[in-house]
Amino acid sequence: MDIKILLIIAIYSILIQNFVLTRFLGLCPFLGVSQKISSAVGMGMAVIFVMSLASAITWAVYTYFLDPSTSILGFFFSEETLPNLTFLRTIAFILVIASLVQFIEMVLQKKVPTLYRALGIYLPLITTNCAILGAAVLNIDGFSAIGLDGKLTCIQSVVQGFSAGVGFLLMLILMSGIREKLELESIPESLKGVPIAFIMAGLMAIAFMGFSGLSI
Amino acid sequence: MFTVIASVVILGVIGIVFGAILAFASRVFAVEVDPRIEKIEDILPGANCGACGATSCFAFAEAVVQGKLPANSCVPGGGEGAGKIGEILGCEVEESREMRAAVRCKGGLEESQQKFMYLGVKDCWAATLLSGGNKACEYGCLGLGSCVEACPFNAVVMNKNGLPEVYPELCTGCGLCVEACPRGIIELIPKEQKIYLACMNPGKGKTVTAVCDVGCNGCTLCANPKTTPSGDIKMEGDLPVINFQNNKNLIAGAYRCAKNSYVVEVSFASVEYDIKKCNGCPDQPKPLCVKVCPVKNCLTFDEDTKKAQLSKEMCIGCELCVSECPVGAFKPVEEKEGIEHVIEEKM
Known part of the structure; x- marks a missing residue:
């Protein structure tokens, strides 16, 4: 495997095209779970975990069921009659992610109860998180900006999912760190709470635009 | 048409396979939870106040079933709740006395002296860091509302005079405000108690009257055996101490108070x-x-x-x-x- 391209994918997903601040995916937990650093870390870890696993599984589902060129249906049908099912990817991915999260929750509850308690409510919350679906879909769309046209390979997908999760965790930690400080500041009454958090998010997004100049 | 059928079949198959895996997993990875834990959790107030020492009401239920915590240690649940828990566990439970919080300071903005103007973070602990707080009286309420923040039942409200007021009917006696007060002037007293001394300054008369109009100056009138024949108010140094155990009528003592340091919540008198x-x-x-x-x-x-x-x-x-x-x-x-x-x- 080409390690270099994996590193490029990682940097690209964490900094240049950060899921939260550049792609604006997963904004709900970004604002909802960023009041305390401890809960932000819990949520971020859960996202990394689920995103990496979901990347691998959705890649497999897409490759072996939906994409006509590599589908296992090729065994049953001739190439001309093979249906193109790629339009199903959104609904199929949601199905996969939801079941996956449920499955992971059950396994963790039984086998690793401490981790289950640490992730707590955040694990089921992730089921409907658009960042996970976004990561899965982007793996299929490819990253033409860094010379990866078309679908990523399985390893690349997992690395992409993992680093997207790391980028998400980074943003949550930065945001919660700022919000913990904001709690103690004297903020105008009308801006207290969520409004000032939105302003902060906007300022952070502007700052993160600086990374778009990074050439790799 | 073929595409439609194929997509339905493919998605259906994926769905059924995942469903089967989940159904199987729920069997294999099923966690057996003691049904008593759930029953006890239903009885608990569910405020997750942490007064019992457990992190949440669920953790308390778990600890009670495992015998790590006594069944009557849920203060907000009260004696009734403890009795129900005892029924589930099949054991006798000693009733815990219902308590409520009482703010033992009467010196608000009007009555007491300030050492300096405090404009910092609205938090009593933060204020204490600044040369011990802005109140001239070292035992006085700082009035920044750390107890109001701490109360999960909205039973503590800051009044206009800069003093927290406890609503006894809302207070469950969980004691979170007691811990939240850096000056330690909130105390848990029996719920039926309507009279208490709202001053904790043990200083001599002059030192107290210099900083507060309603501080106890240790005149001993309330502890006089003629005023309080039951002896439930006793002087300890320069501060009277009330014995709440006997639940006796202490109105005369509160009435005789020269500095009006007592809080009297009774609305009957005859x-x-x-x-x-x-x-x-x-x-x-x-x-x-x-x-x-x-x-x-x-x-x-x-x-x-x-x-x-x-x-x-x-x-x-x-x-x-x-x-x-x-x-x-x-x-x-x-x-x-x-x-x-x-x-x-x-x-």
């Missing part, structure tokens, strides 16, 4: 007086009830009828006359709720 029984204590220079009554012009001796006269408007319901009268003309009022005498006005 005694039943049967004037026909009164013989005017012929062998005494003055009837005994008149002698013992702490309120001026409440009980008076009528020279014409040679009987004691009770002015119901003045009576504070201290019931000192009840035990003093040799013929039993006085009786405590039984249905106290019906009487609309506000004792604060009389004082």
